Amino acid sequence: MQPDVHAAAESIRSDQQDIYAVIDLGSNSFHMLMVKVVGGSVQVIGRVKRKVRLAAGLNDNLVLSRRAMKRGWECLALFAERLQDIPPQNVRIVGTATLRLARNVKTFLHDAEHILGHPIRVISGDEEARIIYQGVAHTSSCEQNRLVIDIGGASTEIIVGQGVQPLKLSSLHMGCVTFLDAYFADAQLSEENFAAAIAAAEQVLAPVADEFNALGWQVAVGASGTVQAMQEILIAQGMDETITLPRLEGIMQQAVICGRQDQLSIIGLAQERKQVFPSGLAVLIALFRSLHIKGMTLSGGALREGVLYSMLPQLQGTDVRQHTINSLMVRYHIDQQHASRVSDMALSLANQVASRWMLTGFDGLSLLHGAALLHELGLLIEYKNHHHHGGYIISHSDLPGFTRAQQQLLMALVHNHRADINRELIAKQTMTSVLLTVRLTRILRLAVVLSMRRRHEALPNVSVSGKGEQLILQLPAGWLDQHPLMRAELEQEVQYQQAAGWELELR
Structure with missing residues (x-):
């Protein structure tokens, strides 16, 4: 007698009610994030990423090539296996800029949904920006107004918000894949190519820059692979993680010295990031210049995390x-x-x-x-x-x-x-x-x-004071004499801090 395959699958899924999956069909890469909710918190149990470069298959007439579609379908076939044991209501799949633009998107979606066994929702640029901000807000706590940047393959999202609430957002038609094809097609890492790409990005930013600058944000964070790549380079080269315009321009000069894309070798730059690195760097420099960004750090999440938390109402609006x-x-x-x-x-x-x-x-x-x-x-x-x-x-x-x-x-x-x-x-x-x-x-x-x-x-009842790096710990009169064990521990702590070169005094 044949076992009831459907019943077995349902039994497995019933044991996986606290597991969730999000798939992001980006213009450069496809990502899958899987998590388990444990003790009121999210625990990542799997991440899968594949470079698909979907945007590279979009021609001037906004028609997506069959070759690009095939790259996408082959990637989704890998993802599909991991989705089989997850309850359907715990799965969300979203498409972004390239799928928004492609006139023949239905052809891609028809086969993609058949492969995955789940519907795909192509989101608008503004919705993508909103979800990105939610992902940042839910993974990186911040009490100040913040500027969030996400450089994708075919679009760049800019958001200013406070807490979990976005105040202004915009999705712009520029990305690391589209700008690579437009300004670095000859594979030359020349100052002229960088200058052209930066100028083009600044032109795209010009209509919105003043409005974003007027909002008075205090903190800037980046939520993209480009920002992560820059941070990895800075740390590998002995600097802290804060990205600044002079540091970006210094990295650009390192790229120019390499001369060609196939000779690109920068300390800290991962092999998988090299292909779209020059164009992403150019867009990021334009953002820093146009929005007067003094420093930027990497966020803890973005689009995928935003989609994920939309499925977890019990974790929304919380710290x-x-x-x-x-x-x-x-x-x-x-x-x-x-x-x-x-x-x-x-x-x-x-x-x-x-x-x-x-x-x-x-x-x-x-x-x-x-x-x-x-x-x-x-x-x-x-x-x-x-x-x-x-x-x-x-x-x-x-x-x-x-x-x-x-x-x-x-x-x-x-x-x-x-x-x-x-x-x-x-x-x-x-x-x-x-x-x-x-x-x-x-x-x-x-x-x-x-x-x-x-x-x-x-x-x-204690107080601390001091000058410079000196610390003076003031305790109530006679207290140390009445507590000999505590006195011994505090005197030992004075020794530990002095051994580290730190001055601590008990009174």
Whole structure:
């Protein structure tokens, strides 16, 4: 007797109700993201990316070539296998700029939907921009107005928003694939080709630039492979992760020196990114010039994450970063009451020196709060090196709400919250200055020691002051004499900080 294949498939799907998949049919690459919702947070369980360069098959009459379609169908056949066990209601597939433009899009969609077994929704440019912003908002916490840039294969989306709400958005007809074919078709990486591509991008930006500049955004983030490639180059060449116009122009000069596309060799540039790198760089330079961007970092998500969170109403309108922290605290059985006690002490100390030490930049206080809540993350493994275990867990986990650089800073704080201080780990930070990392580390360490009795009523009434990098910890009169163990621990902490070159005084 033949088994009921349909019933078996339904049984498998019923066990996968908390698994979701999003497919993004982009103009340069097709992406598939798969996640599992665990403890109120999103856990990535799979990512698949294939370069399809769909936009390269679009001719002047906006007809998509059969060859480009075939590349797309072959990629989707790979994706289809992974979708078989996921409930249909947990799958979303969207198409972007090239599929918006192609006059014969129905031909592509007919076979694509047959291959996938799911409908494909081709979204408008404005809707794409809105979803991109939601993806950024749900994966990278920020309280300030921010400018979001996403350079795709055939379109570039620009959005200004605050919190989870976009204030202004625009989708422009320029991308790394279309500009590659238009301005670097001869494969020459000449100053003339770059200048022509940048000028063309600035012309596309001209009608909207003033409106975006007038909104007064404070933070700029990029959500595309182009921005990621630039950041990887900067870090590989010994700089921090902040992208600036002078740095982009320096990278352009490195490309010009290479001379030709097939000879392109820049430290930190991945092989898979080389093909559309020059055109993406030109568009990004134009964006920096036209929108007067001083610095840009990489976001934690974009279109795929925006589509994903639209399927997860229970996670919408919430602090994704706090959701992630709460999920880790539950998963690793952290004493939440004590974690909050340490966090309160750390923030109390930090607020006393925040203006002098400039701790509010780069989400410094928020990351100090997160590190304090997670400082005992590694206790589930063992006590002696639990700070090392905690740092390792943070470094090797997917943390929605944190950019990769924020994750590295969080890891360094947790790793260094007790015992010997790893100065090399602090020096490797790419998010911000080593000085800010040092300051946050010193405050967290003091908060941990002062909270060591794990009772609220045992916390001393302390204050911190000092000049320059000196810290003076002021305790109530006679308190140290009444608490000899705490005195010994604080004196040991003075020794740890002095060994690292940091001046700490007890009074």
